[in-house]
Each structure stands twice: as structure tokens, then as C-alpha cells.
Amino acid sequence: MHTAVRMARAKLMRGICGLSGLEPLRRTALAWLSGRRPLVVRCSDCEDVPALGFVPERPSGEMTLCRRLFADPLDRVCAVFFHELIHVCGGGELDSEGLECHCFAEGGATLPGASDYRLFRQLPARNGLYAGAYLLWHPGSGELFVRGPDGEPGEALNVRFLPIRK
Numbered sequence: 001m002h003t004a005v006r007m008a009r010a011k012l013m014r015g016i017c018g019l020s021g022l023e024p025l026r027r028t029a030l031a032w033l034s035g036r037r038p039l040v041v042r043c044s045d046c047e048d049v050p051a052l053g054f055v056p057e058r059p060s061g062e063m064t065l066c067r068r069l070f071a072d073p074l075d076r077v078c079a080v081f082f083h084e085l086i087h088v089c090g091g092g093e094l095d096s097e098g099l100e101c102h103c104f105a106e107g108g109a110t111l112p113g114a115s116d117y118r119l120f121r122q123l124p125a126r127n128g129l130y131a132g133a134y135l136l137w138h139p140g141s142g143e144l145f146v147r148g149p150d151g152e153p154g155e156a157l158n159v160r161f162l163p164i165r166k
């Protein structure tokens, strides 16, 4: 767990893994990690849940990591912790998946699955881009962008999701 926290903090040192334009998210995440806000991490058997971790639908500083996650390599544990941290900060599935894949591209990330894409496609779309709380996804190219303050695309992430075939 200490490694996951240390790793997450390192990812948040220069922007979020080098991305600019996410300063409020970065500051919120660092506040949770610094103990200024009490982040509670529970461990559970998660018998009925297909996920490796989750946070309550209305984030309150709690996350649950499932015991089976800890059989995975350490970089996977760190990536899932980071994914759930973005949820704790109010991110939806697009935001958590996108930043997980951007920050843990060298190891630990897994691409979103079919159920994730279903969620992405329920997001509000504007100018052809699906909008999460912090990221935008272009369904034609699969590209991901930081969501600017005006809702316009900012910096591009270093990963792409699958494009939707027409």
C-alpha cells in the first residue's frame, strides 16, 4: 500500500504525469494522499464484484481494493489504486481509465473493457467528443484529451482507446 501511495504521489509531481490543465484534480488528489483529508482504503473479498477496486457512487474519501488484486504484480496494484484515487476525486470511468492508461502505460494499466465503453457512450457529447469530468474522448479516432475549463479539448494523452466503428 505504501508503494502505491508513493507511486501515486510521484505521478502527481509534474502536472498529472506531465499533463497540464488538470491542476484542481491534481491538488485534490495530493490532499487525499497527504493525509490532510482522511483517505480510507478498505480491503475486501469482493465476492460479488467483477472489479478489482471501487469507490462509493458518491465519493467520500473511501475506496475498496479487492483481495484478489494483491495477487497481481505490484505495478498493477499501483495502477488500480491510482484509478480509484481519480474516482475519489470525482472522476468517472472515462477519467479513471484514461489517466490510468496515460500514467501506467509502461506497466500496470489495462485498457477499458466493453462495459467501460458502454459507460463512455452514455456521457454527454459535445462537438463530437464525449465528456468526462476531466477528460474528453473522440469516438472516431479513440484520442483522449484533457478537458479544458471551457469544455474544449486541451492537451492530448499519450494513449488512445478503441475508436467506435461506424
Ligand SMILES: [Zn+2]
Pocket (backbone or CB within 6 Å): 083, 087, 092, 093, 096, 097
Ligand atoms: Zn473505475
